[in-house]
Amino acid sequence: MTRGLGQRRGLGAGRGASLLLVFLLGIWVASSGLLDQMAIYWDDITYLTRQHVFLVASSGGAAILLGVPVGIWLSRPSMERYAETVMQVFNIGTTIPTLAVIALSMTLLGIGFPPAFFGLFVASLLPIVRNTYAGLLAVPAHLKEAATGMGMTRWQILMRVEVPNALYVIFSGIRTALAINVGTTPLAFLIGGGGLGELIFTGIDLMDTGMLLAGAIPTAALAVAVDFFMGQAQLRLIPKGVNPLR
């Protein structure tokens, strides 16, 4: 949980810095005539952005759909003996650089959308599982005791007490995962997954600053937008009683 919060604070500072960077870039780009160069790639930008967003949404969405239930499953008392071992494996997984994850998934699945999807999915799965598991374990035992003593079934305790009280931590994990996901997606181009990385890397290779920026600026804007959206969701969707932001 502390790690989740630390990452969030880091992201907040990162967001401010990237906003400033975008602003300065804008001034420089407009004055140097780069804007016109970038406009040439407008069709590419829209097409690749759509591809990029689809990669983020599908791999991130799949990671949420699998990661939250796995985290819940690991937090069940019946899994107590194995959960820590499984979490250690997940923690080791987190230390692998995302570029390496992408490269490894290419060796498994070849090139194209599938390995890109799989690599991003794996990279974003870990924080979600970890935070879901940690968040559920952090729900005080006396709440569960009170719920049991009042006659809730196990499912009712999970859905009405445990998940709502862990929701903030789970959400922080999802937010972190999506930030990692958006930041890693440009690399998908390297294994033929498409996305805005195509403009960035080609721009670097051709020393074409206009092309580079045509990829980099939408990527940065997308990261800022996703983080902003997640922040707002975290603020508004989590009940007031368990939301430290409210």
Added chain:
Amino acid sequence: MIRLEDLTKRFKTPGADIVAADRVNMEVPTGEICILLGPSGCGKTTALKMINRLIPPTSGKIYIDGKDTSQLDDIQLRRNIGYVIQQIGLFPNMTVEENICVVPRLLNWDIRKARQRAADLLDLVGLDPRQFLRRYPKELSGGQQQRVGVIRALAADPPVMLMDEPFGAIDPINREIIQDEFLKMQAELKKTIMFVSHDIDEAVKMGDKIAIFRAGRIEQYDTPDMILAHPANAFVADFVGADRTLKRLRLVTAEEVATTEVPVTARSTKVSDALQQLTVARARRAVVIDSDHRPVGFVTAEEMAGGSGEVRDFAHPLPATVPVRADLRAVVSEMFAHDTMWLACTDDHGRFAGVITQPDVTAALRATYGAGKGASDQARQQGSGRDQGAP
């Protein structure tokens, strides 16, 4: 009514089995509060949690209102037993209203009925429903949270309540207030309550009966007065404390020992009339009252003897008065504070309600040291009879 029959719990540990409850037998009559009291690790909480099967019993039976609870499934059993824990356990993700409505909703009550019930219960503990229903637990003080914790357990009107050190985490001042509120509520609701405590003072105050536990066994199960007056063994005597006789002072109110047949006189009464009155009553003192019947002072026969004029010329102010509903501990405390052998009592409206003397108090304490209840009543009557002339 709750009846425990040979209730036993053994925990298996690598070394040896631990017996947390060893053939516990007891019965709590309907409408009474039974306190399970003892040092930590004595098995009192285990005994309590076996009733709603948070801890499954190893052997033995539990009957609630004559029905064997082993026939019921866990969920149904728990929904029909109110449960309050020390940490309160209000769900932080739910409003006060949602918290109170948990069990009614589990029992499929109509939502409007459940909400109405929540509002009524908040009213009952003096929290304004309009103000508190929509609040979250973190927006309440500790005392308010504990009140909500208690009424949440009462929400579905269960006949039986289990309370595990419910007031343990509250500061002493608020604890007294909440205990008093709870007793007032209980006088109306008459629930059958099992209540775990490690505080002898709380047990004496709250309990109709006290069960003292040691190492999984009941050492003594009796009324607070009997436990304080006649501890069954050295352990109980030790646990209730060397000042157990003083603790009994809390069990008796001034009303029960005060003498009401005391000569009273007004300030404007002639001294000769007052003296006459004292001679007839064979008393040495008279309490002076004002026109509203409030005690304002006293006069003694010796000082007035041979004097003339009105009573006011000889009256001394009263050092203090005590409410007739106060317990004897408060009365004795006042007596010691003012270095006096007697005090005037007042009723709820401040009117004179009798006189209480130190011999009255010691007679009351002596009362149950007889051969039982009959003897104690007799002793009390003798005591007050003899002291009648004292004021």
